[in-house]
Amino acid sequence: MDPIVILGAGLAGLSAAHFLQRPWRLIEKSERVGGLIKTEVIEGCAFDPTGHWLHLRDPEIKELVNTRWLPEQLVTIQRKAAIYSRGVFTRFPYQVNTHGLPAEVVAENLIGYVEAVYGEKGRELREREPRDFAEFILRYMGEGFAKNFMFPYNKKLWTVDPSELSAAWVGRFVPRPTLKEVVDGALGVGSDALGYNASFVYPREGGIESLARGMLAHLKGGELSVNTEPTAIDWKARQVTLSDGRTLGYSELLSTISLPGLVRLVAKGASGVPDEVLAAAGRLRATTVTYVCVAARGKNPQPWHWIYLPEPEFKTYRIGSPSAVYAPLAPPDTSTFYVEYSHHGELSMAQAESYAVEDLVRSRMVNAADDILFARAREIPHAYVLYDTAYGPAKTEILRFLEHAGILTAGRYGQWEYSSMEDAILGGRACARRLNG
Numbered sequence: 001m002d003p004i005v006i007l008g009a010g011l012a013g014l015s016a017a018h019f020l021q022r023p024w025r026l027i028e029k030s031e032r033v034g035g036l037i038k039t040e041v042i043e044g045c046a047f048d049p050t051g052h053w054l055h056l057r058d059p060e061i062k063e064l065v066n067t068r069w070l071p072e073q074l075v076t077i078q079r080k081a082a083i084y085s086r087g088v089f090t091r092f093p094y095q096v097n098t099h100g101l102p103a104e105v106v107a108e109n110l111i112g113y114v115e116a117v118y119g120e121k122g123r124e125l126r127e128r129e130p131r132d133f134a135e136f137i138l139r140y141m142g143e144g145f146a147k148n149f150m151f152p153y154n155k156k157l158w159t160v161d162p163s164e165l166s167a168a169w170v171g172r173f174v175p176r177p178t179l180k181e182v183v184d185g186a187l188g189v190g191s192d193a194l195g196y197n198a199s200f201v202y203p204r205e206g207g208i209e210s211l212a213r214g215m216l217a218h219l220k221g222g223e224l225s226v227n228t229e230p231t232a233i234d235w236k237a238r239q240v241t242l243s244d245g246r247t248l249g250y251s252e253l254l255s256t257i258s259l260p261g262l263v264r265l266v267a268k269g270a271s272g273v274p275d276e277v278l279a280a281a282g283r284l285r286a287t288t289v290t291y292v293c294v295a296a297r298g299k300n301p302q303p304w305h306w307i308y309l310p311e312p313e314f315k316t317y318r319i320g321s322p323s324a325v326y327a328p329l330a331p332p333d334t335s336t337f338y339v340e341y342s343h344h345g346e347l348s349m350a351q352a353e354s355y356a357v358e359d360l361v362r363s364r365m366v367n368a369a370d371d372i373l374f375a376r377a378r379e380i381p382h383a384y385v386l387y388d389t390a391y392g393p394a395k396t397e398i399l400r401f402l403e404h405a406g407i408l409t410a411g412r413y414g415q416w417e418y419s420s421m422e423d424a425i426l427g428g429r430a431c432a433r434r435l436n437g
């Protein structure tokens with residue numbers, strides 16, 4: 001019998017291979033497994049592709065990570081994240097930590113919140129479901145928080161206005177504060193521990209890629225091919241053509257590669273795809289994130305693991321610091337940063353690198369431009385999937401066809417969704433369980 005073929009050896013693909021009880025073949029286009037958790041070392045400084053801090057909630061996955069994939073190798077870290085706005089740092093999440101901002105901003109945030117959640121002004125939005133992300137923000141946080149943080153920050157992150165997105169993705173990612181949390185936060189007596197990532201774990205050595213390596217080391221029952229990518233899929237014949245010229249028969253196909261990319265591969269196969277499915281794939285959009293890996297002389301001047309920058313004078317939406325999170329990620333007396341830029345069109349590497357130096361110095365994350373040792377830009381072509389008006393109908397159309405064609409998908413880009421590393425592992429497990437029967 002042909003094996004189960006898994007496309008893509010990121011977390012979802014590795015997880016599926018781990019949980020499968022039938023023979024599998026894992027096909028990976030790059031030279032090593034890990035997908036977007038491949039850690040890069042530049043001049044002795046380790047950089048993950050932006051912040052990949054591991055927060056786990058599923059008991060089985062926690063157990064696997066702790067005892068099999070990364071035994072005795074995890075450090076637990078309490079988040080120290082901030083917002084840099086109006087020239088001051090306030091703690092993350094913004095909505096429950098406004099103490100320290102100018103008094104008029106704190107007042108605007110508080111009054112807006114009370115009006116939205118209890119006042120007459122917010123009644124209409126309270127009585128129905130928010131139609132879009134902008135309405136979600138206004139409904140749960142009010143006009144002040146919207147104006148002073150949520151609208152400008154999210155416009156930078158998503159590259160489109162919050163009114164062009166649905167709120168389908170917010171789930172546990174966007175905290176909806178209570179009145180007590182908002183008031184305590186304005187008075188400076190709030191808790192630091194709100195949100196899904198109040199603490200997280202991270203590998204003691206080797207960066208986040210160690211997780212992928214740990215998973216790979218324990219795989220059984222199948223074969224991995226690296227430097228190999230699918231070039232076409234014939235869903236009726238149940239065959240994948242590979243870049244090395246081979247054609248592989250499959251009993252089942254699980255794809256963790258990008259959903260629109262998968263549709264295009266099926267369209268290249270002999271059985272094709274209906275025109276409307278191909279057109280739907282063309283309507284799925286995602287932001288591109290260019291992140292700049294930076295090293296600077298000297299220890300971190302700020303304690304922050306990462307900061308959010310809502311104001312338009314900064315081109316970046318967020319700056320993170322691997323060395324602040326976990327000092328062994330950088331040589332002694334060196335601080336490191338990833339500076340993130342979200343965009344659709346062209347952003348040259350040189351331009352991003354020059355923005356990064358400027359943004360780091362202006363935000364006081366680095367003392368002076370002269371301290372910078374290097375700045376190297378990297379690109380994530382599909383970073384944040386856009387939940388715009390085309391998203392729901394296009395994805396439904398594609399998934400209906402893939403179900404018919406007997407192709408399963410998992411992972412952040414396979415499912416074309418906003419989700420975490422653990423979600424990718426859970427998605428791989430769910431598909432494996434379905435295939436195990």
Ligand SMILES: O=c1ccn([C@@H]2O[C@H](COP(=O)(O)OP(=O)(O)O[C@H]3O[C@@H]([C@H](O)CO)[C@H](O)[C@H]3O)[C@@H](O)[C@H]2O)c(=O)[nH]1
Binds near residue numbers: 052420
């Ligand atoms: O004060 C704030 C700041 C942000 N938000 C909203 O939360 C949304 C999610 O933000 P974040 O958790 O930063 O999103 P992301 O998926 O990129 O998070 C990954 O990165 C790290 C870390 O944040 C930095 O590296 C995190 O651990 C990862 O999961 C955002 O869209 C804002 O709208 C807010 O409500 N209040």
